[in-house]
Each structure stands twice: as structure tokens, then as C-alpha cells.
Amino acid sequence: MCKGRLFIVSGPSGCGKDTILSELFLRRPDIRFSISTITRAMRQGEREGQKYHFVSREEFLKLLEAGEFLEYNEFVGNYYGTPRTPVEVCIANGEDIILEIDVNGAAKVRSQMPEAVSIFIMPPSIAELKRRLERRGTETPQQIESRAECAKKEMKRAIEYDYIVVNDDLQKAVDDLASVLRSDGLKRDRQEQILDEVLKQC
Amino acid sequence: MCKGRLFIVSGPSGCGKDTILSELFLRRPDIRFSISTITRAMRQGEREGQKYHFVSREEFLKLLEAGEFLEYNEFVGNYYGTPRTPVEVCIANGEDIILEIDVNGAAKVRSQMPEAVSIFIMPPSIAELKRRLERRGTETPQQIESRAECAKKEMKRAIEYDYIVVNDDLQKAVDDLASVLRSDGLKRDRQEQILDEVLKQC
Numbered sequence: 001m002c003k004g005r006l007f008i009v010s011g012p013s014g015c016g017k018d019t020i021l022s023e024l025f026l027r028r029p030d031i032r033f034s035i036s037t038i039t040r041a042m043r044q045g046e047r048e049g050q051k052y053h054f055v056s057r058e059e060f061l062k063l064l065e066a067g068e069f070l071e072y073n074e075f076v077g078n079y080y081g082t083p084r085t086p087v088e089v090c091i092a093n094g095e096d097i098i099l100e101i102d103v104n105g106a107a108k109v110r111s112q113m114p115e116a117v118s119i120f121i122m123p124p125s126i127a128e129l130k131r132r133l134e135r136r137g138t139e140t141p142q143q144i145e146s147r148a149e150c151a152k153k154e155m156k157r158a159i160e161y162d163y164i165v166v167n168d169d170l171q172k173a174v175d176d177l178a179s180v181l182r183s184d185g186l187k188r189d190r191q192e193q194i195l196d197e198v199l200k201q202c
Numbered sequence: 203m204c205k206g207r208l209f210i211v212s213g214p215s216g217c218g219k220d221t222i223l224s225e226l227f228l229r230r231p232d233i234r235f236s237i238s239t240i241t242r243a244m245r246q247g248e249r250e251g252q253k254y255h256f257v258s259r260e261e262f263l264k265l266l267e268a269g270e271f272l273e274y275n276e277f278v279g280n281y282y283g284t285p286r287t288p289v290e291v292c293i294a295n296g297e298d299i300i301l302e303i304d305v306n307g308a309a310k311v312r313s314q315m316p317e318a319v320s321i322f323i324m325p326p327s328i329a330e331l332k333r334r335l336e337r338r339g340t341e342t343p344q345q346i347e348s349r350a351e352c353a354k355k356e357m358k359r360a361i362e363y364d365y366i367v368v369n370d371d372l373q374k375a376v377d378d379l380a381s382v383l384r385s386d387g388l389k390r391d392r393q394e395q396i397l398d399e400v401l402k403q404c
Contacts (some may be wrong), residue, residue, distance in 0.1 A: 126403045155400060198324060
């Protein structure tokens, strides 16, 4: 069977990554999503196994020692990790899987799985990014400034990614991301099975 | 300005290549088509400059000597060539251009322009290819057999291409080809301009 592929998706907070991915999964329910394992407390509206697996610090460290994370990070006293097994199982089963992760995490995963295809989602400008964060209405002006500074740092690393999608129009950005996934499945090495079948008749 | 790209499209006679390309150009009128220069006589229904430039043998040889062909071929006493200048001008102007060509021509062009992206269009099976050729009704059973033999030889070289599109459903095949072109424009090196613009603000 033809192997699946890991797609790494990054982009600064406010670039529209979550909305783009939600739309993509509606169109492509066959694509899997990598669920992170984290030790922070569950927030209102969150559900176990939806976007995160919630575990204790002890459980996390046990998994870490067992080599169960493709990458992990400690942030404000909590651990965040990308489980290795589900990604490897998906790929072996010929399924594509998307991992949404920050630029540092992406670099770590890429170093372990260089065949992963990575996509950076950008806002059309820093001004537009700030407007989007303001529209959310969940952050103070100071927090928005700090997020914009973070975004600038992240965007300087867009060059590390295979593809760059600019989100100036939601549907266009979803079409863009969908085209990256679709075309990747048409690459010669991913069409070996059908090629072999037809060539058998030759 | 960001450079355009040359896309090489090949596939055996009867694979549906012409229909797929016609549909693609309806959707993407911005994409150019490389017009071949040939010395054979114009056939009924053909127009100068549509699919071919018709020139005399003398003109062809003059152009050949001037290095004006990316590749050329002699077949049953006629010359067929791919003009170099229009391809180079398109790419320099940031336009994408499609070259429809056989496997031998594709190999010659690829050796001169290794950055070209190549796509092989396959029928879903040899049996289906024969059915399609029969449905055309323009060839004798013997000619169909000979085309099928040719197709087999060509299909063995599908492995030389970057992407393989199987034409078992016309719209799906057009979507496939369109996704290859769209995603290629999202590659990091083709997004340099927008990346620079946004990063200037960082």
C-alpha cells in the first residue's frame, strides 16, 4: 500500500489557521488531525481527544521517557507534546495527517521526519493581523502588540516551509491548502500502486 | 518579479490529454500554451498559431541553427520543434506555460530546463485506452493495436515525471492537473515577493 504523508501547518496567532483547517476537514474528512498530548487543565468548551489529550505530568513524563513524542515543549509549567505513534500508524495505513504546530515544534518534527510537507499560513500584512486580533475582542491592546511581535518573529521563519499560503480570502486560502494536499497525492512516489497496476498490463 | 514555471504534459494518444488541457485553459486563461513549430502541411481545421506555427523546411533549419529550439524531432520527413524564446519570455514575465509533448521530447526539455515540472497523464488501463481509441472511430483495428503498443512503451516512462494523473474521470483529472499548477505557485521560492513585502513590515 502507498504510504500516507505528514503535513505540518504553522502560522502566527490571528492568521486564520484554525478556520482554514476546520473548512479543510469539512471538505476532506479522510484527512486525519494530530491530537497533542498536554498537561494543562482542561478549559471550558474543550473535550478530551478533540484537539488535545489531557494527561497528568507523571503520565506525560512516562510517555516522554518511552520515546513517545515526536517533539515536546514546556511552557509556563505545562508540557505539550506531539505523539509519535498515531502519526506513524496513519502514514503506514496510507492516510494523510495534519499537524498544527508552532515554528519551533515544526523544525523539530521536520528534523525527524524530513519527508513531511510543511505549509506556513501568513496574514496579508501585520496591520491586518492586528485588526483580526482586535476583532476577536479577547485581548487587551498590550496583548495584541505582544502577539504581533511574536507573529513577526514567526513569519521570519516562513522560509523554512515548503509552501506559503497567504490568507487574504478564506475560501482562496482553503483552496490553496487543499491543492497542496491534493497535488502531493499525485507525486510519482505516491502513485506507484496505480502505476504498477497499469504497467502490469503492458 | 517572481518567475513563471514551465509545465511539461505528456501521455499516450487516447489518454484524454487534449480534452483535459482544453478544460484547464477554460478555467485558467492566464496560463500560456507552448506552440510548436512544424514543417508539415496544414490540415483541415488547423489554424496558424493555434496549436502550431507552420514554417518551411528552410525556415525551420535556420531557426534550428540559431539555437531557437528547446528540442526538435524529424518524423516521416517533417520537422517538429519547441521554440525556446516564447517559453523563456513567459517564465521571465512570471507567467506559467504548458508544453504538451511526447516522452522523448519531454526528456530533452527536462535536461535543458531541470526546474520544469512534468506531469504524465495515464489512462486507467490499456483496455480503456483501446476502448477510447475505438470510440473515436478514426482508426483501423490494426492502427489501434499499434497505438496501444506505443502507449505501453510511453507509460513505462511515466516514472520520469514529477506527477502522475490518472484519467478515469475527466473532471477529476482536470482538478488534479489544476491542483498541481496551483500548489506549485505556492512553493516557497514562488512566494518570495509576497513574503518580502510582509517581512518588510516586520
